[in-house]
Amino acid sequence: MSAPSVPYIRQTAGAGAARAAKRSRGHGSERRPGWVTYLLLTASVAIFTLPIYYAFLLASSDASTIAQNPIPSLIPQGNFFENVNRVLTSDINFWKALTNSVIVAVVTSASVVLFSTLAGFAFAKLRFRGRNGLLLFVIATTAVPTQLGIVPLFIVMAELGWLSKLIAVIVPGLVTAFGVFWMTQYLESALPYELIEAARVDGASMIRTFWSIALPAARPAAVMLGLFAFVGSWTNFFWPFIVLGSTNPTLPVALQLLQASYFKDMSLIMAGVVLSAIPLLVLFVVAGRQLVAGIMAGAVKG
């Protein structure tokens, strides 16, 4: 069915009807939303950002002020850098946690992107026996909560001698079913068969075709997948907490240690919170536009 356009209404039902249709059109590209929409959105964004600002306010204050007055002054106090310094020099190894988190997040997100794109390329564009069944299996596994296998996974890591080593956090994060599914979906529509055919006719090997044709085509979805994987790894707590322990923590584990040992010193804890969030906030400001655009691009197929 095709919807009548405004000019069509003008022709058939007159100018008044056309104006009415144009005015009441909630979703067309013509009409700007009213101030109520902006008011609601402003309120939402405020709710979503104020707790972070609150953390910064506490981090720039000192413990006794916080204890005396639950409602902080809306202007940051001057103790932020001092508190940050106290976090970094505390017996909780915050620098190490920061480095660990960077290593884990970079390695796992790079690996997720590479392996997901490889598998996605195969599933979307190559012919092989059992393809549909295997893809169905991948989709089914996105619904399986892997967290629930932690006890055996812990046993495996202990057998391998990986406890309290970063590799115990890295290896389980190297691939995700969601990533494979995501790249398959994207490459199915974004990579024309003609390009692959042309590369093959020119004598390119499969891996060459992947490298020169599929990988560049996958870039928008890959950026977005990489960011998601990075955020996922950076914010992950449960597994690192179990397998790493206090000697070799990642950032969330370090925050837990900070809370456990300094729970009365709220300004110190909040300095740690802000410190742990800064790298991702910066990344988000730099790449957020692409992240948001990436989510939207994934929607085209609905």
Next chain:
Amino acid sequence: MATSTTQPRAGRQLPDSPRDPRRVGFSQTLGRWDVKVSPYLYISPFFLLFALTGLFPLAYTAYVSVHDWHLLGGQGEFVGFENFAFVFQEPNFWKGLRNTFSIFLLSTIPQLMVAIVLAALLDANLRAKTFWRMGVLVPYVIAPVAVSLIFGKVFADQSGLANAMLGIIGIDPIKWHGDVLPSHLAVATMVNFRWTGYNTLILLAAMQAVPRDLYEAAVIDGATRLRQFLSITIPQIRPTLIFVVITSTIGGLQIFDEPRMFDQLGQGGGDRQWMTVTMYIYELGFGNSKSFGRAAAVAWVLFLIILAVGMLNFWLTRRIASESTPTARKKVKR
């Protein structure tokens, strides 16, 4: 975002079988081999790593759960369903189950409702689109552990922001850490803070893909904006809605980080007011009792619960999203 509807389409678009050989030789054989083996090579990293870190542990959980098994001592003897029997007798298990469901419902339902409304607002022809979209996504980059440290302070019983604000309008302080329901509300707030924006963007992405002429047709038919939303938007984004509901279910029933960090002891309160099932699994396996067998038994029970609730939600979402307008769905075949 993720829908499972595109998979069969792939089969039809495949090109004709490999091209006719032009010359026969070593490179030809190599090329054939390349074509045959490459796909399996490309998908193998996922399957190998998933088998090691996902599939095997899940299956092995069942094996561990019927054994006497300790963190330090290792595998003991086969005990059948003794671990399950033990756990089912424990009041803490049932408390954990109650808390998990309570927190899950308090977080998922408002979160998804707000997300869908926010997504509808963002779907309008806004000025500075990217700003608003990024604005709602900001909490997603803050780690749940950090979120619960922030909100732990907001909901502090003595000198918390929430109680101070309530004091201004003359409401007595609430025992956020002492009472059952307030503690669940506080934990649910943390979850909602972090995930509402994320779900909003996923739903918005689906809304953007709804063909605009459907709305134009509805306007001609005299539909109000609410009617358009219920009769076009909701049915049209059904696959994404199902995806969001299922992922929220899986995540919500496994909740650990936020309640664990809600106080510095991490036990879910003196009377286990906000201890969840996953926290109970941790406590059984890695806490004082160090019983892997019992922890695995609870993990297995939780897995079955998640499966059951997930399926129920799938069925419900399908019904809700398709029942709201049977006619619109018939007309709109994609």
